[in-house]
Amino acid sequence: MSTFEDLAAYAVIAVAIKKRKKRRHQMWKKEWLQRKRFNHVHLLRELEAYPRDWKNYLRMDEKTYFDLLRIVTPLITKQDTKMREAITPHEKLTATLRYLSTGRTMEDLKFSTRISPQTLGRIIPETCSAIVKALNDYCKLVFLCALACVAGQAEPPTV
Numbered sequence: 001m002s003t004f005e006d007l008a009a010y011a012v013i014a015v016a017i018k019k020r021k022k023r024r025h026q027m028w029k030k031e032w033l034q035r036k037r038f039n040h041v042h043l044l045r046e047l048e049a050y051p052r053d054w055k056n057y058l059r060m061d062e063k064t065y066f067d068l069l070r071i072v073t074p075l076i077t078k079q080d081t082k083m084r085e086a087i088t089p090h091e092k093l094t095a096t097l098r099y100l101s102t103g104r105t106m107e108d109l110k111f112s113t114r115i116s117p118q119t120l121g122r123i124i125p126e127t128c129s130a131i132v133k134a135l136n137d138y139c140k141l142v143f144l145c146a147l148a149c150v151a152g153q154a155e156p157p158t159v
Contacts, residue, residue, distance in 0.1 A: 040091070040094050040095070040098065040112050040113050040114075041088075041090055041091055041094065043057075044057070044058075044094060048062060057098075058094065058097045058098070058101065059097065059101040060097070065093075065097075068093065068131070068134075068135075069089060069090060069093050071134040071135070072089065072093060072127070072130045072131055072134050073089040075130035075133060075134060076089045076092050076093070076126060076127055076130045077089050087115060087119070087123065091113070091115070092123050092126075092127050093127060094113070095109065095113045095115060095120060095123060095124065095127075096123065096124050096127040096128060096131075098112070098113070099120070099124050100128075105117075106120040106121055106124070
């Protein structure tokens with residue numbers, strides 16, 4: 001190829017690149033996920049008047065829930081940033097308990113919690129770890145014995 005043809009090819013490529021549409025930036029959050037007015041925390045406020053429904057919703061009574069929230073809060077609290085507000089420990093714990101009690105998928109849970117499935121995928125394991133860590137002092141069961149029972153072994157492993 002001659003130099004003229006090379007320059008012409010470069011010019012065509014440059015024009016094609018310039019004409020390429022700019023990629024639209026996606027929103028960080030969908031609009032309906034930003035509205036916090038109709039999420040599960042507001043439902044819990046309404047359920048406080050109906051203890052049986054509260055227990056049915058979270059599979060624990062109100063006192064137990066708030067005791068657990070008090071214990072776990074220091075472990076799951078995050079700071080707000082200039083870009084967005086952090087998800088409250090109340091929302092995190094409620095979403096985790098709903099996930100554990102119902103077995104719903106995170107994709108399905110996003111509609112009632114107004115939290116994206118990707119964020120739920122980070123929040124739920126983090127909150128479960130915090131619950132285990134916080135309740136470790138309250139559990140008297142020897143963990144190795146529990147593992148042996150689950151594994152179907154006749155005798156627990158010796159320590």
